[in-house]
Amino acid sequence: MEHELRYAYYPGCVSQHMTKETNETTRKVAARLGIQLYDMPKASCCGAGLLTDYDYPLYIAINARIFAEAEAMGMDILTICSTCLMVMSTANRDLKADPKLLADTNEVLAKSGLKYSGDIEVKQLLWVLAADYGLENLKKQVVKPLNWLKAAPFYGCHSLRPSDALGFDDPEKPWSLDAAIEALGAEAVQYRGKTKCCGFQVDIVAEKTAEKMTGRRLLEGKERGANCFVTPCPFCHINLDNYQGLAEKALDTKIDMPVFHFSQLVGLALGMSPQELGLGRHLVSPEKIIK
């Protein structure tokens, strides 16, 4: 690395609570790799798409306030939640493309003495490792190549679309998670559902749709020989892991597929123990595939 990597760290609500294992692992991985994460104590929830439904100007202003905090820190945002990534990137795209929207939003922020100039970028851990840090560099840090894992990469919708707001992976042919899995020594399994949806957004609104969708994605990977799934998104993780039992019931079949957060797969290859990675918090035990 030519320069220091420093980011305003935005783990997202769900990884401070339900999926805190990925937040804790990300901090350990970053420390090990020399990536500096700075907390954002004022940052609110991005709205997870639901605030967008509620009121568009409110959604934009709430996100602009988050950006203003990062801008004042002089850093880009690093998140470990794909939904936060999509929601923030979409707001950032709109604010940067529309000077009137930026001005109107700043008028609202000004009441609290805040301002956003449109100068920050939003990234996720996966992209930071794939591009800013570099997979070649990551490879050099691997102490335990994961050569027994056949991992199904599950990008999650919000890491890929809308591509005009995210602008990293090609949504038809994404590479970052596949390449990262290979860099850690595992095999990236190719399957149909790799770029598709887990159904999280309707988990409690249209349960049956969500359960069947989750199950279908897991089976698509299993049929192609995957012995685990890997996702950069904590919401996808909740569906694929926590609710796998519901998916099994909905489809009346046994799936039994361990699911890693992307951060955990990196940690595993860096030699961290299952305890350090919080693997005991998973509902589908990854024990049988841990060496």
Place this chain on the structure above:
Amino acid sequence: MKIKFRIRRYNPHDSKAPEPYYQAYTVDVTEGMTVLEALLKISEEQDSTLSFRKSCRSAICGSCAMTVNGFARLTCNLQVLPEHSKMGEMTIEPLANHRPVKDLVVDMTPFWNKMEKVSPFLMPTEKTAQNAVTAEDEEVIDQSQRCIMCACCNAECNSLEIDERFTAPAALAKAWRFVGDVREGHGVKRLARLSEEHGMWDCVRCIHCTQYCPKGVAPLKQIERLRSAAMKAGILDNPGAKHVEAMADSVEKFGRLDEAAMTFKTLGFLKSLGKIPLGIRMELHGKMPHPYIVPQIERIEEVREIYKEIEKTAALKEKKKE
């Protein structure tokens, strides 16, 4: 450049081969040739039995949508060489989420039925018919008017893949075309119907529709507009709206998402009870979110100030309109 096309063939009336199969054709592709032009070349020079829909060749009629290398594309609007160099293959299949009739032709009946269900025409009252449409009013429905009914969005829709009764993005975007029109007289009634099961709240926000719409309709954006409008019209007694309302409350109160409280508020007491067995398993793994213990963010008053300001601005705008 010679390129191999792998095309899904299907003819249920062919007694010798009634099941789908893939057939390969090699096409001499020239710079700028579209996928549709390549298919026409195959049909004219190699195999006249290959069936597919097409008409205008100009991305206006919406007839030639197919699955190209796994994604719904308007074939007259997609060049072979860049697509092939990116994907490394050229596999053509009928649109997903629709029943194939023969080769690349699908049955569009469910698509039209869904469209018909949202009453795709203006229903003004005597009074609303008098409303003048300003440029600003037009802008709100502009994207939704661009639809050419190609069904790319429905073919890509993850929710429709699982639930065939879902109204799906094409019809929902069309619904906004009329709900969002200042001359419409029955918007609230429409919104109430669209808020029912299999309606606007069943969208999983996979963003495939917006990504693959060849005309920039951005169906998800129109679905978001429908949802906002429904909530502003007071249509709140459904899980989708309750879920959003709970989120808006949670952010205003704590600055954060309170998962447990949101589940409870969305489902109500009785339905939340059904979540207890899973909740116990989650608790054992330390995964159960506990309600109302979410720590507040610093400077929450700034978030509340934003809520207040936005509400004020909206009220002012409303007043101006009157």
